[in-house]
Amino acid sequence: MKDIKNIGVIGAGMMGSEIALSFAINGYRVALKDETLELAARGKENLTKSLGKHIKKGKVTEADKAKILDAITPVGNYEELRDADFVIEAVFENLEVKQAVWSALDKVCPSDCIFATNTSSISITRLATSVKKERLGQFLGAHFFSPASIMKLVEVIPALDTTDETVQAVMDLMRKIGKEPIRVKDVVGFAVNRIFHAMLIEACRLLEEEVATPEDIDKACKLGLGHPMGPYALMDVLNNKLNLEVQEILFESYGERFRPRPNLKQRVSANHLGRATGRGWFDYSK
Ligand SMILES: NC(=O)c1ccc[n+]([C@@H]2O[C@H](COP(=O)([O-])OP(=O)(O)OC[C@H]3O[C@@H](n4cnc5c(N)ncnc54)[C@H](O)[C@@H]3O)[C@@H](O)[C@H]2O)c1
The missing domain is CATH 3.40.50.720 (NAD(P)-binding Rossmann-like Domain)
Structure with a gap:
């Protein structure tokens, strides 16, 4: 070549x-x-x-x-x-x-x-x-x-x-x-987005079940798993509308395990998209 x-x-x-x-x-x-x-x-x-x-x-x-x-x-x-x-x-x-x-x-x-x-x-x-x-x-x-x-x-x-x-x-x-x-094989979400959104969806479930607050879930991923940023802070950086769109595509291909959680849909309906709109899972207005 x-x-x-x-x-x-x-x-x-x-x-x-x-x-x-x-x-x-x-x-x-x-x-x-x-x-x-x-x-x-x-x-x-x-x-x-x-x-x-x-x-x-x-x-x-x-x-x-x-x-x-x-x-x-x-x-x-x-x-x-x-x-x-x-x-x-x-x-x-x-x-x-x-x-x-x-x-x-x-x-x-x-x-x-x-x-x-x-x-x-x-x-x-x-x-x-x-x-x-x-x-x-x-x-x-x-x-x-x-x-x-x-x-x-x-x-x-x-x-x-x-x-x-x-x-x-x-x-x-x-x-x-x-x-x-x-x-990586030509499959929907390739490799990284499948791992990543499985984690985001689970983070949303933890919140729905009131297992921990978004702040503490972020702390858990940073201090317990060595992630540079927690899932809630990351969702707000990326934009929740985009997060929901990607999960809808994954859900269409893989079914139940990628069903977007109602609490993410609610954030999007409220236009709480993240840093871009001044409010997402966290408030950035101040
Ligand atoms: N944003 C991410 O984190 C990310 C990560 C990986 C891959 N991608 C993919 O990368 C691509 C671009 O994403 P982005 O976030 O940079 O989007 P973007 O909206 O910032 O940029 C897209 C650019 O394409 C230009 N464009 C549109 N139609 C065009 C045309 N016909 N000819 C030439 N230029 C044209 C637009 O003017 C714009 O500047 C998408 O396919 C996206 O899925 C995005």
Whole structure:
């Protein structure tokens, strides 16, 4: 397989821009595309704060900052991806939007370019049908975690027809940008979200049964299990509406064990979505 040098990232939102940063920090040139050039440029601008955190931690020097940012070129049209060796898509979590992006990329990218989607919940095999059959072997999932420039894990998910050579090339590429990839089957929720939401649902049950308060359940996970953050604080950071949506998808596939709890539904009905709305399981208004 050819050397991967030029990276394309589609979607300059929270995940896409941070994924672009992960590549740029490690010496790759990245074309960062959004629906418009302005949105792509805004995605790049938003990285200054994140880059500051890397500098503070000593992972990147102040002197490298300009070079890293220079390596990311915001682009507004697909033509600019014609030299890409690897493209990762992180646009809205919507099948039609993603299918349109992949079919446009399929027309301009070189035939040996690898395609990876960062989808959290759509079947990789289903998304792969957006590209011509000659490229099916080079299409897979690469699921990053937020904030993507900091979190080490990437779930690498082959679709039905992905070749082992492609999986290996992407696992190697992830290691080159400092990630720890794991190979996971194309099942709903992949591996991490299944473990994570099973835990969140159980945390909601503990509260319903009045076993302990949200504060104490968070304390239990931090001090008893070594988690950096408890489930209630984490749900509030992530947004309870999103938590409920993911659990509904898992429930549809796996049944009872992922049935979202009534107390989570009630938080969402009350618009207590978390930090974003000033109140979730905890109150952030003060
Ligand atoms: N947020 C998370 O913690 C997380 C974690 C892992 C994976 N994901 C997945 O990553 C993807 C992106 O999530 P996000 O949180 O960054 O969303 P986001 O809303 O922050 O960003 C999405 C970006 O895609 C752009 N976009 C939409 N349609 C486009 C198109 N046709 N062409 C180019 N750009 C387009 C939007 O303008 C926006 O900038 C989703 O598939 C999501 O499921 C999210």
